[in-house]
Amino acid sequence: MSASPKTVAFLVAGEGIESAELTEPWQAVTDAGHQAVLISPEPGTVQLFEHLDKAGTHPVDVTVAEAAVDDYDALVLPGGVANPDALRMDAAAVALARQFVESGKPVAAICHAPWTLVEADVLRGRRLTSWPSLQTDVRNAGGEWVDEPVVISGNLITSRNPGDIPAFNDALLEALHHGSAQSPGPVSAA
DSSP states (O other): OOSOEEEEEEEOOOOOOOOOOOOHHHHHHHHOEEEEEEEEESSEEEEETTTTTEEEEEEOOOGGGOOOOGGOSEEEEESHHHHHHHHOOOHHHHHHHHHHHHHTTTTTEETTTTTHHHHHTTOTTTTEEOOOHHHHHHHHHTTTTOOOSSEETEEEEEEEEEEGHHHHHHHHHHHHHSSSSOOOOOHHHH
């Protein structure tokens, strides 16, 4: 789809990842000829879920400690309730997410994943969406929460839930094709 293959980081905790929010964007990225890399705080495998039921595992390619923003062209943050809640408690994972946003590279977060971005303190002046229960957290972090299938704000791409995955994937692939989600620019400190 794009002129040259890109490497896309998928950052998750060890469990509680909503399966479709990892596997469907992963498939879209690889089907478009890009490389997908799973990053997690611990090596081994991560546990996927379909809502509250276990739904398979996925191998970790790189640990957070080994990951460097310069090695990737974009970051995807899948949701699930437990996944981003655990991820935001890992200082190194939060720092990595912050570095991606600050780099201007595309950062795509779906469902509950913006919790990690709330913790990274990178939402001031940004317009975004998420699972509805996060709207107060997003507003308290300085972001403008809206109820739309996909929202692009600078280099940040967000969606609400698994039903939005087709629009989320399209926005992600478009950002990979152009090297940015919109106009990357620095994070505004509104």
